[in-house]
Amino acid sequence: MVTVQKSYVDQGSRTSGILYLVATPIGNLEDMTFRAIRTLKEVDVIAAEDTRQTRKLVTHFEIPTKLVSYHEHNKQSSGVELIRLLLEGRSIAIVSDAGLPAISDPGADLVAEAVAQGIAVVPIPGANAALSALIMSGLPTERFLFAGFPPRDNKTRLAWLEKLRKQEGTLMLYESPHRLRKTLQAMLEVLGNRRIAIIRELTKRYEEAVRGTIEECMIRIEEHQPLGEYCLIIEGAESYTELREQYIEEAGDWWAELTLDAHVAHYEAANLDRKEAIKKVAVERGLPKRDVYNAVNR
Known part of the structure; x- marks a missing residue:
């Protein structure tokens, strides 16, 4: 069944509340938008992935709105209560620790349930780590695929990368510092020695982009201890094949x-x-x- 949401036209006739997806800074507080601040002040409740982290943000911007916890471990019980409040006409903003909510976090489940219940869902755009890393990577941006976090188990990770091997667009992944080396090794084995940009600490003081082939960047990582959260931007299969064939033809x-x-x-x-x-x-x-x-x- 087709449903149509007109976010702003029929607000006066709406009986349920609105679920706002509010982007928060990924490091630099100056990336908080005026609209995001206003929305967080106007809603009835802010549902936060980590209330301790979000409390720092709302305190800084003098936002008095009530905070409630909504995360991976309580999403079923908390989600039911949030949907009930929305159906009663309350407005709720959901935020993650950083960046856009509902990307690789439980906010996506709440959005799906809200849509199923006919509740309006309105995005409040802002900072996003994956797209910020992509546009500074120097790799093609015409087509891309965000794949989230690689699996932790090596065998599962290799199989997961195998499914991505033939993707023609640029690949975007997140990775933690203590698994970075193993993930790069697995990528070299499965994807080949593609071009990559390894970007960390976006918008923060120690923001850094390391660009080169996977093998070249692995050498750099061995010389410098991985620190901070990483975005990995990897050349897609189409670009990799074209450049490789051109190199072979020219270099012989x-x-x-x-x-x-x-x-x-x-x-x-x-x-x-x-x-x-x-x-x-x-x-x-x-x-x-x-x-x-x-x-x-x-």
Whole structure:
């Protein structure tokens, strides 16, 4: 069934309240919009992922609105109460710890239930880490896919990356500092040695963007301890393939006429073990290591 929401036209005739999705700063408080501040002051309740974090924000902007907790661990019970308040005509703003709510957080569940109940959902735009990282990455922005956080388990992570390998648009991921090295290693193995921008601490004093191939950036990460939350912007399959083919055509790599088997055999003859030879071939050809492994071990 098709439903139509006119956010501002029929407010006077609406019996239920409005659920506002309010963006908050991802680091720099100056990124808080006038509209966001006004909305948080006008609603009946602010539902926060972490009330301690949000209290700092509302205190800074002198927002007196009541705070309630809504997060992954209480979303079922808290969500029911928030929907009840909305159906009674109350207005509620939902915020995450930073950036746009309902992206990789439980706010999405509340939005889905509100839509199902015919409650108006209104976005209050603002800062977003993934899109901010994308536009400063230097990688193509015509098409992109936000994939959230990679799985923690290595086997699951490899399978997850395999599903993304043929995505033509630029990939956008979030990652924590203590899992960054393992994720980069898995990406090199599955996606190949693509161009990447590793961006951290967006809008904060130590904002930093490291750009290069995955292998080059891994060397940088080994030399500098990962700190802060990271956005990873990775070259898509289409751009990667086009640039690689252009490079081979222009540079005329010495191995261009060799089969994969012969290429691996060349390095084995130079006293590299088979695993290292396969890895070197994968890097030189810009192929996922597992593709080379599968091809030469049929």
